[in-house]
Structures are given as structure tokens and as C-alpha cells.
Amino acid sequence: MPELPEVETVRRGLERWVVGKKFSQVRALHPRVLNPHSIAPLEVLEGARVKSVERRGKFLWFLLNRPETLVAHLGMSGQFLIQPIATGEVRHLRASFMLGSWGRSARQMQFIDQRTFGWLAVDQLQDGIPTLVQHIARDPFDQEFNRKAIIAKIASRKTQIKKALLDQSIMSGVGNIYADESLWRAKIHPESYCEELSNAQIGRVIDKARQVMAQALEVGGTSFDDLYINVNGESGYFERSLAVYGQEGEPCPRCGREIRRIIFANRSSHFCPTCQAR
Ligand SMILES: [Zn+2]
Incomplete structure (x- = not known):
């Protein structure tokens, strides 16, 4: 998607x-x-x-x-x-x-x-x-994106961090692929409860989300199954750079341990059990 x-x-x-x-x-x-x-x-x-x-x-x-x-x-x-x-x-x-x-x-x-x-x-x-x-919150590339307010909003949620990241009324733009990639980069387990995380950790997740999406944008995004192409009909090629999404059984690019996939909120979550220990 x-x-x-x-x-x-x-x-x-x-x-x-x-x-x-x-x-x-x-x-x-x-x-x-x-x-x-x-x-x-x-x-x-x-x-x-x-x-x-x-x-x-x-x-x-x-x-x-x-x-x-x-x-x-x-x-x-x-x-x-x-x-x-x-x-x-x-x-x-x-x-x-x-x-x-x-x-x-x-x-x-x-x-x-x-x-x-x-x-x-x-x-x-x-x-x-x-x-x-109207119900869609600002995304991290919005000039008026308020990082501090978003951290506070996420910290107050009684839910897991990945769910909060996917909630388009808190911060928009992140879907399943970039949620998994941001959490891997921030070394946070997708099922961690928001209240277990420090403001610094939540801030890191937001910063990594912005970073990974900016890098994906530079190469035209991720094309997984030919369904996404740009207006000229060309695919993006960020899938070559994905660390965890769709990489179940592959070695973690950071520690070499096998990437795992779990079903979470009816969707697949990919993470490294070592780097993202709970
Ligand atoms: Zn790892």
C-alpha cells in the first residue's frame, strides 16, 4: 500500500x-x-x-x-x-x-x-x-509538524507503539512498511506499550520515521508488487534498502540474527528479536 x-x-x-x-x-x-x-x-x-x-x-x-x-x-x-x-x-x-x-x-x-x-x-x-x-493529522514533513506535541500524544496512548504509529489521527503518512523500518532503526519492539517508553525513545521513533521516509522518497519510494508506480509508470526501488519489512528469515543487517514476523493488529510486523528486545 x-x-x-x-x-x-x-x-x-x-x-x-x-x-x-x-x-x-x-x-x-x-x-x-x-x-x-x-x-x-x-x-x-x-x-x-x-x-x-x-x-x-x-x-x-x-x-x-x-x-x-x-x-x-x-x-x-x-x-x-x-x-x-x-x-x-x-x-x-x-x-x-x-x-x-x-x-x-x-x-x-x-x-x-x-x-x-x-x-x-x-x-x-x-x-x-x-x-x-480534516481528521488526518500533520505528517512529519509538514512545516507545522509539532514533534514535542506528538511525543506527548503518543506517550499518553494506552496502546502499543506500532498501533500509535499507524494511527493517522496522531501523525500521518506512516503505514506498515515504514512503521516496521522506523521501529527497527529506533530499536523498539513493535508491541511495546507507549507508556513503557521514554519521551526520548518515542522521539527517536518519530525521527527514524522521518529519516526512513526521506530516504525512500529520494529513490521514488517502495514498489512491492508493481502496483505502485509513479506518474511515468516507473517503480521506486527502496525495497532494496528495507531492513526488516518482508525480510522474515533473513539476517538482521545490524546483528545478523534472523528477522521475525508476527501478526499484530491483523497485519504482519517484522522485527529483530535481538535489536528490538522488549
Ligand atoms: Zn538485529
Whole structure:
């Protein structure tokens, strides 16, 4: 599932291709592409011009020259591709936005989603943030991210650290891959209770989350199963640098002990039993 580095890679690609462009034709091609909370069908955005592409955590939205905004969530397998106007059939194409006027150089922004957990929505802005993104906390790359306040918030949770890290209403952007990697880097067991951890340890987890996501962003994110690609159709290659995620049975890059996988909160958690002893 795309996490912050993958979504930011997509945002940067979209920014390059769509800012200043007009959605000259909009087509929704699958009933599930429209979020049920959308205030209108996607087609109402025909004629809107894109001012910027924004992101918070794993959510994207397009600021337009109108009060409405287009919000996107990639879900498990959503992709945006910028392509020349399609002539043949495009597999799993859920929505298409023609950019600018017809002509030889005309391009289309395509939303492709094999597993249909991704969605698009027409939404309104409240203080610059779409209604659908209001419950999402700032991510560690946000200029107004308040590290101290987040440490206090996590410390007060009566839950395990990994659950707190995945809670998008505390800090956004981190999903299963980068949670496991951050905890390994910070040498914290995923099942440690937040109240067992010192503020310094929680701070270290947050810093490592930011660090690992920044490094992933530099190489275009992690592409696990070809479902995530950037707007040019290229994969990221951070999976080569993953220390624990998907590495069950492999040696820990730090101590050589076998990486273990446990099921935790209905998802896999990967960790080193020596480096991340409880
Ligand atoms: Zn180790």
C-alpha cells in the first residue's frame, strides 16, 4: 500500500504535469471510483484549472480555480498516470481527465486502480484542507509538524507503539512498511506499550520515521508488487534498502540474527528479536 514517500512521489510527478492545465474532459469509469462522500460527480470538474497539488499523509488533493477541490486516495493499488490520449483500452482505468485542448501533444491524467480501494472525490475546503482530510493529522514533513506535541500524544496512548504509529489521527503518512523500518532503526519492539517508553525513545521513533521516509522518497519510494508506480509508470526501488519489512528469515543487517514476523493488529510486523528486545 502506498505510504507517504510513494504518495509524495506521485504528487511531485503530478505537479510537474498538471499544474496550470485545465481538465477539459472528465470521465468516471467505475462506480467505486467516487468516494460516497463526494459532493458531486467528477464530471462537474470539467473546465477547472489546476493551481497546485497538495498532500497530507497519504491523501492528495488538487487545488483548482474554483471553490471545490479534487481529493484522491490511492488505497491499495491506485495509480495516476500521465499518458498521451488513449486509443486502445487501458486496464483498470477508473477515471480519466483530459489535460488542456485536443491536439497532437494532448495528454490525459488517468486514475488506474486494480483493487478498487482507491477513490476520488469532489470536496470543499475548510481552512485550506478538504473535509475528507480534516481528521488526518500533520505528517512529519509538514512545516507545522509539532514533534514535542506528538511525543506527548503518543506517550499518553494506552496502546502499543506500532498501533500509535499507524494511527493517522496522531501523525500521518506512516503505514506498515515504514512503521516496521522506523521501529527497527529506533530499536523498539513493535508491541511495546507507549507508556513503557521514554519521551526520548518515542522521539527517536518519530525521527527514524522521518529519516526512513526521506530516504525512500529520494529513490521514488517502495514498489512491492508493481502496483505502485509513479506518474511515468516507473517503480521506486527502496525495497532494496528495507531492513526488516518482508525480510522474515533473513539476517538482521545490524546483528545478523534472523528477522521475525508476527501478526499484530491483523497485519504482519517484522522485527529483530535481538535489536528490538522488549
Ligand atoms: Zn538485529
